[in-house]
Amino acid sequence: MTIGDKAMKTIIQYLAFGLLGLSLSAATIAGPEEDRKAFQNFYENRFPDTPVNDFQNGVYSILPSAREQWQSIEEFPPYELSVEAGEKLFHSKFVNGKSLADCFGSNGAVREKYPHWDKARGMVVTMERAINECRVANAERPYRLKKGKIADVSAYMSFNSRGQKVNVVIPSDDARALAAYEDGKEHFYTKRGQLNFACADCHMYTAGALYRADTTSPGFGHATSWPVFRSKWQEMGTLHRRFGGCHKNIRATPYKAQGSEYSNLEYFVSYMSNGLEFNGPAARK
Amino acid sequence: MKNGLRIIAVSVALCSSVAFGASNISAKKAIDGANAAYKQVAKETSYQWTVTASAIKAAKKAFDKGNFSEAEGLAAKAMKLVAATKLQAKIESETWQMRVPK
Structure with a gap:
């Protein structure tokens, strides 16, 4: 066996081990x-x-x-009042004359789009985040994040989205x-x-x-x-x-x-x- | 006799102030150490326990009231909780995948 044959044999052995490792990790991950x-x-x-x-x-x-x-x-x-409050907030005009409807359509039935991956920013965008981002983009203050108005608007939009299917894409x-x-x-x-x-x-x-x-x-x-x-x-x-x-x-x-x-x-x-x-x-x- | 009493009084005063100072300083040191460790474990592992924060808060409260030994004890308790948090983070980083259904 020449030195070249030995080297070839070693390379083949390494490749075989590598392929085995790859197939094992594919099976386990x-x-x-x-x-x-x-x-x-x-x-x-x-x-x-x-x-x-x-x-x-x-x-x-x-x-x-x-x-x-x-x-x-x-x-x-018990969430009915929240849906009604959310509807009012959703259609309330911002100072600039726009409203959340300008971001999410006339009735905000966009639940199926969230959460989604925002490639440009490299982050997950939830519907609540999108609501606040719409407000901030229109020079309004963001809502508090866990309850109150954010939940009301989310309730209204979710109510109008009922029946849509969860379809999160990675x-x-x-x-x-x-x-x-x-x-x-x-x-x-x-x-x-x-x-x-x-x-x-x-x-x-x-x-x-x-x-x-x-x-x-x-x-x-x-x-x-x-x-x-x-x-x-x-x-x-x-x-x-x-x-x-x-x-x-x-x-x-x-x-x-x-x-x-x-x-x-x-x-x-x-x-x-x-x-x-x-x-x-x-x-x- | 008079001088003797003076010496005793001064000695007692000195000793008590040293003892008082040491307790004060060590309690403060223990609280600061627990606080730093609590923040550090969050930075390193993103794990924090509410009970640790409560123990540190209680230690600070005891310190403000002048109960230095109680404050030191609570700070020591917080340090133990931080150690347990670290251990949990270490164990979980190695074992969480075992819970994923195959």
Whole structure:
């Protein structure tokens, strides 16, 4: 065997190892679509009696006793006043004579476009962020981020968007979008706070279990119904308000509403609910 | 006799001021250390616990009231919570993927 043959043999061995490594990593690192299928399969197996489309109803999709109560609440929905207030705000003229309708169309039925990846800025844009950005672009002050007017406008826009399907896209031509998705995914599965809980602990592996007097909701469908009127709050609130509340419950310091942590988490959670209908605003316990 | 009493009084005064000063200084140092560690763990890991913030706040309150040993104890508790936060972040960075359904 000549020196050239030896070198060739070594190169082939390295290439073989490299290919083996690549195939192994492809098998172990799943992409968003594989994640979503595994995620949805998990809930379908855990709650075989729940029709897939019903997961958008949160805990009421798995808890028949509470469902009846909830359905009677929905006859006179507590978020109705918020939708009306949101309608007024949506059509109120800014100082420059424009309104939110100039950004989102005549009735703001654009829920299906959010959250989305903004390639130019390299960030996730939620609907609440877009509402405030529209106001700021028209020389108005942004709303506070977790409740109040932002929730009212969001309620109006979500109400008009009912029936649209969650269709979050992670563009394949921008690695930053996948990184934002992965960040949200890591957040969902990572334990935090002194109580050492991950989102997945309550809303996946023990979904449907009792924590004190409350049953935890399945994570599949979590992103469809916002904003919500929570009986505990006695008012409307956004998804990021709820994220913060969950973190406080497990004694973790909440992140800022509309910051990258919660926006990326919303990106992931919404992607996991792709295919379900938006049905916000909603009433929740 | 008179001189003896004076010496004792001065000694007691000196000792108590030294003891008082040391407690004051060490409590302040402990609170500052806990506060810095709390901020640092957030910077390094993005993890923070509400209970740590509460412990630091309580330590500051005790310090302001002049309860230096209580303040020092609470600051020490906060440091332990910071250490636990760091450990959680380390463990989770290595294990979170195990929870992803396949």
